[in-house]
Amino acid sequence: MAVLLLGLVLFLGVHSTRIVADGWRAGMLARLGERPWKGLYSLVSLLGFALIVWGFARARQSPVVLWTPPRGMNHVAALLMVVSFVLLAAAYVPRNGIKARLHHPMVLGVKTWAFAHLLANGTLADVVLFGAFLVWAIADFASSRRRDRAQAITYPPGTARGTTIAVVVGLLLWALFVVRAHAWLIGVSPLGL
Structure with a gap:
């Protein structure tokens, strides 16, 4: 379950920046530039998604x-x-x-x-x-x-x-x-x- 939770934190966390930290997001976009920001965003999203899939599959083995x-x-x-x-x-x-x-x-x-x-x-x-x-x-x-x-x-x-x-x-x-x-x-x- 810990892997699933970590995946959710990463995936939903990065997808929540406009909800909880829009100013920080805008600052990072300005500092990094659009392409590097999108690259980092995508990398964290993919890692989170992979952990969600893996963690959910593991949790389903012992429901x-x-x-x-x-x-x-x-x-x-x-x-x-x-x-x-x-x-x-x-x-x-x-x-x-x-x-x-x-x-x-x-x-x-x-x-x-x-x-x-x-x-x-x-x-x-x-x-x-x-x-x-x-x-x-x-x-x-x-x-x-x-x-x-x-x-x-x-x-x-x-x-x-x-x-x-x-x-x-x-x-x-x-x-x-x-x-x-x-x-x-x-x-x-x-x-x-």
């Missing part, structure tokens, strides 16, 4: 069961994951109505992903991993919205085409992940496929 989710929660989680993947796609598809309306769909997608997995899993490692990401996503979304208001940031209006592309790409990614990638990457088929 501490806190509760057994009610029957059917994996199906509720799968439906929430549809929303999560659409939000993820909306973060990258230009001029879609989802991003125009919600402003930070990636963070909302992480929030939905974490909540869905908390519903469907009841081990200590699950609560630590998905709970940490849920708390981070809530804090990051609130911080991002405050920063948008303070800087009077506006988002371009969405188009029907952009919104349709975001939804279709999200649905395709969800289907691919449910049918193949989740079992291959995580070792568990979310719907028992």
Whole structure:
């Protein structure tokens, strides 16, 4: 569990600099320059992510069961994951109505992903991993919205085409992940496929 916790501290820590230390982040960006800052940020993120994967895999070998989710929660989680993947796609598809309306769909997608997995899993490692990401996503979304208001940031209006592309790409990614990638990457088929 210590490896998982260290990974979460590194990964979510570096992703929290705008939440808790935006002034420090701006100073480091000015001192180091954009490319070196992004390189350092990426290096710490990758190290944290690798430790999260390794630590979670180790924790799953000796699970501490806190509760057994009610029957059917994996199906509720799968439906929430549809929303999560659409939000993820909306973060990258230009001029879609989802991003125009919600402003930070990636963070909302992480929030939905974490909540869905908390519903469907009841081990200590699950609560630590998905709970940490849920708390981070809530804090990051609130911080991002405050920063948008303070800087009077506006988002371009969405188009029907952009919104349709975001939804279709999200649905395709969800289907691919449910049918193949989740079992291959995580070792568990979310719907028992």
